[in-house]
Amino acid sequence: MRVLLATRNAGKVDELRQILAEAAPGVELVGLDAVEAYPETPETELTFAGNALLKARDGVAHTGLATIADDSGLAVDALNGMPGVLSARWAGARKDDEANNALLLDQLGDVPDDQRTAQFVCAAAIVWPDGRELVVHGEMPGRVIRGPRGANGFGYDPLFVPDGHDRTSAELSAAEKNAISHRGKAFRELAAKI
Template sequence: MTAPAGAAHDAPVQPRVILATHNQGKLVELERILARRVPGFAPGMLVSAAGLELPDVVEDQVTFAGNALLKARAAHAATGLIAVADDSGLAVDVLNGCPGIFSARWSGRHGDDEANNDLLLAQLGDIAPEHRGARFVCAAALVAPDGQEIVEHGEMTGRLLTSRRGTGGFGYDPLFVPDGESRTSAELSAAEKDAISHRGTAFRALAAHIGALLG
């Protein structure tokens, strides 16, 4: 069978944007949002720090925005690409906003979701339902080749359960019920979560800037 004219000469899509993360869930989330929001966006334009085998950056800033910018600057410096990074976490009312920037390593082991959830459940063991308010917070940063630096923010408020529910998402999603919902974030579909999540809000705001940079 003869290949369509020009098909053999189609060049592979080159990465244009790097997401400074080793978290596959975040990569998939941003890719979904860009596909909906940026005209001409194609699979392959977005790559992760893990995909390019870049090392993790030590997150030594004391704010979500500071850590997001730190990671985006490092990814841009290493690749020259439009760089996006987020720092996000859970702020629990009765813990005065903790775990906050320490959410991913609350148990002492970075990225150990099970241990982080276990510790949080233990800390809130005696807290009544009406006092289990919390919010997910995200700062998403963009560093562009022309020197632009942009930070967008998003929040999702809700409450924490006394046990896990659901198998989707990651992090504290199985414990968190968003306001207006009876299901946890881990029980929502990807589209439902994107529509209301802290990260979805911040990434959608960045998508307009990314679209302008991609032309």
């Protein structure tokens, strides 16, 4: 069975390939770079699940392949769950990690350390060519620290310390992070249901 993961992020494709190799060894996973390019619908939904379904439905419609897509972000309790679905463009410019992190730190400047709780959230969806759809969720709870640490990862990883750890997500190895991450949890659940 050939399945599309609607992303150009090679790291994300590798992560899901590893998970599928254990849970669904008969599945061949390909990313967007392996299929003919198609116009991608903007992420306009108000939920992670809604955006994941948009991308997965697009993939099926344009390729005929069962398609997996995810949407994820950081939900900060002191900011009423924001940046949430706006995580990648929190500071206005798409995928400007440095600006997003600076804005988040500024917004949390007066928030005491014990109230800087947050969670990375992921919704992963699969849509099959016959119209069936499934969405699963994963979370990684933790807290936002006052300054970046670590060089691994991306996005808010240098500011986020997962519960039970004293290192940021950007200080963990890829294997350590994948074992506890929101995306890893969602992808493992999805793989078990494929």
